[in-house]
Amino acid sequence: MQYTTTPRQQQQFITPEGELTGSLPEAMTGDWLQQAYTTMVLVRTFDQRVVALQRTGQMGTYASCLGQEAIGTGIGLALQPDDVFLPYYRDQATQYLRGVSFTRQMQYWGGDEWGNHFPDQAAQDFPNCVPIATQVTHAAGVASAMKIRGEKRCALVTCGEGATSRGDFYEAMNLAGVWQLPMIMVVNNNQWAISVPRQIQTGAATIAQKAEAAGIEGFQVDGNDVCAVYDVVRYAVAKAHCGKGPTLIEAVSYRLGDHTTADDATRYRQHEEVNAAWQREPIKRLQTYLHQQGLWSEAKEQSLQQQCKQEVEAAVEAYLALPEQPLADLFDYLFEERPRQLDHQYERAQAKLTALGGE
Ligand SMILES: Cc1ncc(C[n+]2csc(CCOP(=O)(O)OP(=O)(O)O)c2C)c(N)n1
Structure with a gap:
C-alpha cells in the first residue's frame, strides 16, 4: 500500500448493528471479511477453551482476550512478515496470525517459558510482555535499529490503556516522536486496568491525544470493528515503511471477561455495564454484515464452529502431551x-x- 498524506482511515466502518457507515476500502473484499471473521471466531474458541483448562487445573493463570479479538486480528492482518511485533498478554489473535501456534501459546500460559520461543516463526517477534509498558521502550529500541540500518520495516507494540499512565510509555513515545521512528503503538483501551476504570486512569479525554505531546499522529478507532483497526494499522505500517514516522492508535474496546483467571470482575463492575458492552462486541456485528451481503449462512457457521473446535482440540492435545519442565x-x-x-x-x-x- 502507498502511504499518502490524506489517509482514509475511519473511526468505524461497521456499526454494532452490522450496518456500514460508508463504503469499505477495496482491500476489504468478501474473502478478506470472511478471513477476519473466521480468525475472530477461532480465537474466541481457543480463548474459552484455555479458560476451561485453567478452571480444571490444566493451565496457569491466563489473561483472556474475550471481546478484544478485532484488535489482534486487525493488527495481524495488517502487519507485514518482516515487521516486528512486540505483544502484551492479550494478543492471542495477532500471535496466531504471525505463526505462533495455539499449542505454543498454551505452553507459555501453562508456565513453560519455551512457549515464548518461536523457532518456527519467520518473523523476529518479541516474547509476551507482562511487566506493564516495558515493551514500549523495547519497541523504541527495535525501531531505532531499523531506522539506523535504513530498513523498510516497523516495530508494532501493544499495551492496555492503563499502561499509558506509566513513564515507560511516555519516554518511548517521546523518543519515537523526536527521532521519527518507524514505530506503531496500539493501545487496547478495554476500559479497565484490573479494577481501575478508564475515567480515573487518566485526566486525558482520549488516549489518542497523548500523541500530540510527542508530536506524532494519534488516532482513536472503534476497537470492536476489525475493519477500522485493520485500516488504521495498515495506514500506520505503510507510513512507517516510507520513513514518515510513528503513530499512536487507540482502539476502543471492552474487556468482557475477568482481568485474568485470578480475578473476579463481578466484585467491581456492574452487570448493566457488561451487558451493554456485549451489544457492541466485535464478532456479532461482522456476522450480521456478512449475512446481509449474502456471504454467510447458517450452514457455513455450523461448519466453521466445527472446524474451530477441531483445530483447538488438536492444539490442546498437543499441549497436554508436552513434556513437563x-x-x-x-x-x-x-x-x-x-x-x-x-x-x-x-x-x-x-x-x-x-x-x-x-x-
Ligand atoms: C510494572 C508492572 N506493574 C504492575 C503490574 C500488575 N498489573 C498486571 S496487569 C495490570 C493492569 C494493566 O491494565 P491495562 O494496561 O489497562 O491492560 P489490560 O490488562 O486492561 O489489558 C497491572 C497493574 C505489572 N504486571 N507490571
Whole structure:
C-alpha cells in the first residue's frame, strides 16, 4: 500500500448493528471479511477453551482476550512478515496470525517459558510482555535499529490503556516522536486496568491525544470493528515503511471477561455495564454484515464452529502431551546464583513433587 498524506482511515466502518457507515476500502473484499471473521471466531474458541483448562487445573493463570479479538486480528492482518511485533498478554489473535501456534501459546500460559520461543516463526517477534509498558521502550529500541540500518520495516507494540499512565510509555513515545521512528503503538483501551476504570486512569479525554505531546499522529478507532483497526494499522505500517514516522492508535474496546483467571470482575463492575458492552462486541456485528451481503449462512457457521473446535482440540492435545519442565528450572534461571532465601522454598517444592511422584 502507498502511504499518502490524506489517509482514509475511519473511526468505524461497521456499526454494532452490522450496518456500514460508508463504503469499505477495496482491500476489504468478501474473502478478506470472511478471513477476519473466521480468525475472530477461532480465537474466541481457543480463548474459552484455555479458560476451561485453567478452571480444571490444566493451565496457569491466563489473561483472556474475550471481546478484544478485532484488535489482534486487525493488527495481524495488517502487519507485514518482516515487521516486528512486540505483544502484551492479550494478543492471542495477532500471535496466531504471525505463526505462533495455539499449542505454543498454551505452553507459555501453562508456565513453560519455551512457549515464548518461536523457532518456527519467520518473523523476529518479541516474547509476551507482562511487566506493564516495558515493551514500549523495547519497541523504541527495535525501531531505532531499523531506522539506523535504513530498513523498510516497523516495530508494532501493544499495551492496555492503563499502561499509558506509566513513564515507560511516555519516554518511548517521546523518543519515537523526536527521532521519527518507524514505530506503531496500539493501545487496547478495554476500559479497565484490573479494577481501575478508564475515567480515573487518566485526566486525558482520549488516549489518542497523548500523541500530540510527542508530536506524532494519534488516532482513536472503534476497537470492536476489525475493519477500522485493520485500516488504521495498515495506514500506520505503510507510513512507517516510507520513513514518515510513528503513530499512536487507540482502539476502543471492552474487556468482557475477568482481568485474568485470578480475578473476579463481578466484585467491581456492574452487570448493566457488561451487558451493554456485549451489544457492541466485535464478532456479532461482522456476522450480521456478512449475512446481509449474502456471504454467510447458517450452514457455513455450523461448519466453521466445527472446524474451530477441531483445530483447538488438536492444539490442546498437543499441549497436554508436552513434556513437563524440571521444577528446578523455576529456581535456576532467574538468578546466576540462587539466593539463600530461596533454598528453603526449593527444598519444599522438591519434597512436594517427590510426594506426588514427580521428578
Ligand atoms: C510494572 C508492572 N506493574 C504492575 C503490574 C500488575 N498489573 C498486571 S496487569 C495490570 C493492569 C494493566 O491494565 P491495562 O494496561 O489497562 O491492560 P489490560 O490488562 O486492561 O489489558 C497491572 C497493574 C505489572 N504486571 N507490571
